Amino acid sequence: MFDLQWLLIAIPLASGLGLLVWGKEGDRFGHLIGTAASALSFLFGVVLFASLLGKDGEDRSQSTKLFTWIDAGSFHVDMGFTFDQLSGLFVLLITGVGTLIHVYSIGYMAHDERRRRFFAFLNIFIAAMLTLVLASDYLVLFLGWEGVGLASYLLIGFWQHKDSAAAAAKKAFVVNRVGDLGMATGIMLMFSEFGTSSIHAVNGAITSASGSVATALGLLLLLGACGKSAQVPLQSWLLDAMEGPTPVSALIHAATMVTAGVYLVVRSNGIFDASEAARMAVIVVGLVTLLAGAWIGCAKDDIKKALAGSTMSQIGYMMLAAGLGPAGYAFAIFHLITHGFFKANMFLGAGSVMHGMNDDVEMRHYGGLRTFMPITFATFGLGYLAIIGVPPFAGFWSKDKIIEAAFGENFWVGLGALLGAGVTAFYMTRLMIMTFLSEKRWREDVHPHESPKVMTWPLIGLAVLSALGGVLLVSNWITEWLEPLTGHAEHEELAVPAIVLTLIITVVVAIGVFAAVVFYRREPIAAETPADSSVSFFARAGRHELYGNELNDAIVVRPTRHLTRFLVWFDGKGVDGFVTGVADRLGDTSQFLRKPQTGYVRSYALTMFGGVAVLVLALLAVTLA
Amino acid sequence: MIATFASATDLPPISAPDIEYSLLAPVFIIAGVAVLGVIVEAFWPRSSRFLVQAGIAVLGIVAAFADTIWVFVHLDKLDGSRLARGQVAAEGALAVDGPGVFAWGILLIFGLLSMLLFAERRLEGGLSGFTGRAADAPGSASEAEAIKHRVEHTEVFPLALFALVGMMLFATSNDLLTMFVALEVLSLPLYLLCGLARRRRLMSQEAAxxxxxxxxxxxxxxxxxxALTYGYAGSFRLSDIDVAVTNRTGGENMLLAATALMAVGLLFKIGAVPFHTWTPxxxxxxxxxxxxxxAAGTKAAAFLALLRVFFVAFGGSSWDWRPIIVxxxxxxxxxxxxxxxxxxDVKRMLAYSSIAHAGFLLVGFVGAYAGSxxxxxxxxxxxxxxxxxxYGVSSIGAFAVVTLVRDSGGETTHLSKWAGLGKTSPVLAGSFALFMxxxxxxxxxxxxxxKWTVFSAAWSGGFWWLVVIGVLVSALAAYFYVRVIVLMFFTDPVGEGPTVAVPSVLTTTVLAVAVIATLGLGIIPxxxxxxxxxxxxxxx
Structure with missing residues (x-):
């Protein structure tokens, strides 16, 4: 049966492609086909997972080879998939949450005339994401990696009439290419060192390779992970990506795709176990991102961007846990799954709120929605309790374990993670108060209403999962389940008993909640965002995403633009040299034509002659020197 | 004086050169068909000449391709430390070996696809995309007359076939003089063909x-x-030059200058910077x-010649030339x-893209990884x-798309006119997006x-840092390809937007082949x- 695991991918892929080429007549039921494809893939995933449960620990890694992708001499790559403990969990998460989000989108996108295409893209995304997690070779994984990037790019820019959406899509693509650079170079290094890019073989052979190879591989893969998972320093695209439709933010930019980086690190545990330095880098990246994301989450007034900051921060937790090695891998995955539940829940909740508020995302225009959207409020509330880590909701179990493991590694790392938990409680409470509690600050012509059933049922489903996700930890099920893959870790002895630490965490969370209540209940919330000059430095920096964009601009974009101008000038073609915004400028045809075209043969010949002279002299110089 | 005469009679008789006809048949077929085309040009009635010319060109290429397969299969495998097959033929002038015959095959495929594009006549109202009478000055009365009488240049087919012969010889030349002759045989017809556009004739003539x-x-x-190489090595044969270079016969400066100057000629043809200025x-x-x-053919032939000269003749001095090529x-x-x-402009953009691809190819070349x-x-x-x-197949496909996006003035290559193409013609825009x-x-x-293979060859050759640069640049390059996709699919058309001409089965075939090959070589390479x-x- 596991030989058929490619069907998991093939079903949504076929549906997605079919929906794309289908004509107008597909509009009536295209969304149903898309949803059914995702659900079918989920059911098959459940069947596979169940039969995996029935097997002994040793047999739980089921590989199948579809065909030989590349075969030229020793250059050999199989199009192969592996369904094991880790990818099985991911398959369930991706298709399960994915199906709920498909259902929700039926309602959310009901009035969009391109709904069929939206579902096609969602299906293609699911197929690519499944390829990513099922791949048994890094090159196949890279295929899925690029596929989710492409789907994400198409979906961020789905509302193409918005310039901001097109710009955000482009930004996501470009930033991700930087991460892909790491991936591609890493895979190349695997080929040259081990002659293979099979995940199993590379992680097995790494122990016999030199430490510097393991470190280089680890850092390259981390670069890839940073791009995909919006970790510092490649975080800038995620907040802009919120331009996409909200179900996209929930599925791709919260529950699944952005966690691919964490998956990659856990999947490559052999490499990271072999290099202390690479693990340290993962911890640092995770810790910095978890604090930076929380900071940004505190300052944003746009509900989706606040949630995006929170996503960054929570993935920082996962990254941190993954960096802790065998002690943390299982908890990284555990938090990844619970986060998938509650964050998808909250994003869809935010979508439901926007649905009732004329697509306004500004939390300062909300307030008092509790009574108007009871179901959204209740489900969002459960997600809220889960993310800040109130026992016994899902996030409590997973975050508690990560903080505990972090203290086991290093006191300061643990302290950072603990601080993050407090800040999380603060910004989420702020979000709850501004949206559902507090007084009304609505714009005119707004008539908030509960969303239709097709949207609220997925919310309820995800809310239940957010509340109960912690059962995965019952009698350490998840750690034992993943142990054959991630290795066994001796339990670190902490200075204080675990129960005391749990209490401390709970107290810190309570302080965070209390601070937010004091801060936002004391006086009415302004209906307009206060000017930058009237807020503290911390709020200002948070609003500007800690100046990440400005930094990118200064060290990458502007130099590149200057370089382009220089090269264009150097190349002697009088074409205007704008790197960005070209699409807008294309209309200026006349301007282009007026520019002189320096297409003189004599200048071309001179360039050539100069080249010849340089070439000859350089050759002589190199040799004679 | 008398003594000289006496010794002249003692000279050994000049024997006829020994030509391996069966090995060289693909070249002879194309050359023969090209000559046949010239004869047809002289004697066939004008009314049906276009079809006949196109027909024999296509048939000739197909026959030559079939024969190329036969030759490839029957190449002798040589003993040695490395896998090699084939032999030196035509008294040492040509090397009919594995890479050379492989290149023949792809050149013939490129030629075939291009001939189909040459023969497309639906786009210009029943006429080909070439000018009716090249001798007329643009805008003159005689040009108008030629248009009125719907005259066509059917010579384009034999010209292209002669160029194809040049390319095939260029890819398999085993001595430098043959290589030079092949270079000119491939270039001259192309110069002429460049100036034959039906629309925008002045620009076309300027380009030519x-x-x-x-x-x-x-x-x-x-x-x-x-000349300098001959001065250094005393021979035109690549293998003799190799011997001289490996033994370091002295006069290294002459060798270096020779290497540099040969490189210039070859780098010009592949469009490498700073010899790229002509390309856009x-x-x-x-x-x-x-x-x-x-774009497809010249680059392939020139790369083969480049590889052959530098791997075979100058292989012994690779430490001298590699830094420069890097x-x-x-x-x-x-x-x-x-x-x-x-x-x-789409065509200029594709030109710069071809320059970038030449760079990526050079990365693989510099690795000089010969295997063991x-x-x-x-x-x-x-x-x-x-x-x-x-690259060749995708390029031909991309240019085939360019021929189809038109307005009243012929092809419309300004990128702004391509905005919104994805809405009016999703299949065409989709295939262009695929090529991008x-x-x-x-x-x-x-x-x-x-990209993967050239980079891994360079990596095996020890140039891992060059691979990193290459990956970085390809990430940069991805930006503009994606920009075009955004433009086609996510931007609203300006004004009336592009019109997409409905091509005949010829261009459709080319597009279909290009799409299938581009995808197929990605899925099952x-x-x-x-x-x-x-x-x-x-x-x-």
């Missing part, structure tokens, strides 16, 4: 003149390089089917990728052969595997890669 002048300029360097103007001005033919590869990739970002008997990692030669195949993704090297397209790997090394 520029190409001719600069081509002649570069040929001179090449010829001078040959010529690609833009030439009739688009010719551009397609040139530098050229870097600036070529970089300039091609960066400058194409700011292009506003025990390890069968992909070699530089086979990676480049694969890359050339993918392949150029960008996104997985599941042939371009990805191509195995067979072709294997074939390229089996081509082995050059014989000497």
């Amino acid at each position: 003149l520029k190409y001719f002048l600069l081509g002649a300029f570069s040929s001179v360097f090449f010829l001078y390089g040959i 103007d010529v690609y833009q001005g030439a009739p688009t089917p010719v551009t397609a033919f040139m 530098a050229i590869a870097i600036i070529t990739m970089f300039l091609g990728a960066v400058v194409s970002i700011s292009q506003t 008997q025990d390890s069968s990692r992909i070699t530089s030669t086979s990676s480049i052969l694969f890359y050339l195949t993918v 993704l392949s150029f960008a090297g996104i997985p599941l397209t042939g371009g990805f595997i191509g 195995g067979p072709l890669l294997d074939l390229a790997q089996h081509a082995g090394a050059f014989v000497r």
Whole structure:
């Protein structure tokens, strides 16, 4: 049966492609086909997972080879998939949450005339994401990696009439290419060192390779992970990506795709176990991102961007846990799954709120929605309790374990993670108060209403999962389940008993909640965002995403633009040299034509002659020197 | 005096050269068909001449291709430390070996696809895309008369076939004089073809003149390089030069100058910086089917010649030339990728893209990884052969799309006119997007595997840092390919938007083949890669 695991991918892929080429007549039921494809893939995933449960620990890694992708001499790559403990969990998460989000989108996108295409893209995304997690070779994984990037790019820019959406899509693509650079170079290094890019073989052979190879591989893969998972320093695209439709933010930019980086690190545990330095880098990246994301989450007034900051921060937790090695891998995955539940829940909740508020995302225009959207409020509330880590909701179990493991590694790392938990409680409470509690600050012509059933049922489903996700930890099920893959870790002895630490965490969370209540209940919330000059430095920096964009601009974009101008000038073609915004400028045809075209043969010949002279002299110089 | 006469009678008789006709048949077939085309031009009635010319060109290429397969299969496998097959033929003038015959195969495929584009007559209201009478001045009364009488230049087919013969010889030349002759045989018909556009004739003629002048300029360097090489090695044969270079016969400066000057001539043809200046103007001005033919064919033939000269003749001094080629590869990739970002004309953009691809190919070349008997990692030669195949097919496909996007003035190549193409013509825009993704090297397209193979060959050759630069530049280059996709699918058309002409079955076939090959080589590249790997090394 596991030989058929490619069907998991093939079903949504076929549906997605079919929906794309289908004509107008597909509009009536295209969304149903898309949803059914995702659900079918989920059911098959459940069947596979169940039969995996029935097997002994040793047999739980089921590989199948579809065909030989590349075969030229020793250059050999199989199009192969592996369904094991880790990818099985991911398959369930991706298709399960994915199906709920498909259902929700039926309602959310009901009035969009391109709904069929939206579902096609969602299906293609699911197929690519499944390829990513099922791949048994890094090159196949890279295929899925690029596929989710492409789907994400198409979906961020789905509302193409918005310039901001097109710009955000482009930004996501470009930033991700930087991460892909790491991936591609890493895979190349695997080929040259081990002659293979099979995940199993590379992680097995790494122990016999030199430490510097393991470190280089680890850092390259981390670069890839940073791009995909919006970790510092490649975080800038995620907040802009919120331009996409909200179900996209929930599925791709919260529950699944952005966690691919964490998956990659856990999947490559052999490499990271072999290099202390690479693990340290993962911890640092995770810790910095978890604090930076929380900071940004505190300052944003746009509900989706606040949630995006929170996503960054929570993935920082996962990254941190993954960096802790065998002690943390299982908890990284555990938090990844619970986060998938509650964050998808909250994003869809935010979508439901926007649905009732004329697509306004500004939390300062909300307030008092509790009574108007009871179901959204209740489900969002459960997600809220889960993310800040109130026992016994899902996030409590997973975050508690990560903080505990972090203290086991290093006191300061643990302290950072603990601080993050407090800040999380603060910004989420702020979000709850501004949206559902507090007084009304609505714009005119707004008539908030509960969303239709097709949207609220997925919310309820995800809310239940957010509340109960912690059962995965019952009698350490998840750690034992993943142990054959991630290795066994001796339990670190902490200075204080675990129960005391749990209490401390709970107290810190309570302080965070209390601070937010004091801060936002004391006086009415302004209906307009206060000017930058009237807020503290911390709020200002948070609003500007800690100046990440400005930094990118200064060290990458502007130099590149200057370089382009220089090269264009150097190349002697009088074409205007704008790197960005070209699409807008294309209309200026006349301007282009007026520019002189320096297409003189004599200048071309001179360039050539100069080249010849340089070439000859350089050759002589190199040799004679 | 008398003594001299006496000894003259003692000279050994001059025997007829020994030609291996069965091995060289594909070249003879194409040359024969080209000559036949000239005869048809003289004697066949004008009314049906176009169809006959197109027909024999296509049939000739198909026959030559079938014969090429036969030759490839029957190449002798040579003993030695490296896999090599084939032999030196025609008294040492040509080397019919694995890479050479592989190149024949892809050149013939490119030629065939281009001939189909040449023969397309539906786009211009029943006439081909070439000018009716090239001798008429643009805008003159006689031009109007020629248009009225619907005259056509059917010589384009034999001209292209002669160019094809030149390309095939260029790819298999085993001595420098043959190589020079082949270079001119391939270039001269192309100069002429470049100036034959039906629309925008002045631009087309300007392109032809520029190409001719600069081509002649570069040929001179090449010829001078040959002279110096002869001075150093005392022979035109690549294997003899190799012996001289390996033994370091003295006069190293002459060798270095010779290497540099030969490199100039070859780098000019592949469009490497700083010898690329002709590329954008010529690609833009030439009739688009010719551009397609040139982009795919010339680059492939010139790369084979480059590999042969530098791997076989100058292989012994690779430590001298590699640093320079590394530098050229870097600036070529970089300039091609960066400058194409700011292009506003599709054909110019594709020209800069072809420059960037020349850079990526040079990365594989510089690796100079020849493989060994025990390890069968992909070699530089086979990676480049694969890359050339993918690049050539995708390019021809991309230029075929260019021929279809039109307005009242013919092809509309300004990028702003392409906005919203995805809405009016999703299939066409979709295939162009596919070619763009392949150029960008996104997985599941042939371009990805191509980049992958040249980079891994360079890595095996010890140039890992150059690979890092290459990956970085390809990330940069991806930006502008994606920009075009955004433009086609996500931007609203300006004004009336583009009109897409409905092509005949010829262009449709070309497009379909290009799409299938681009996708197919991405999904199952195995067979072709294997074939390229089996081509082995050059014989000497």
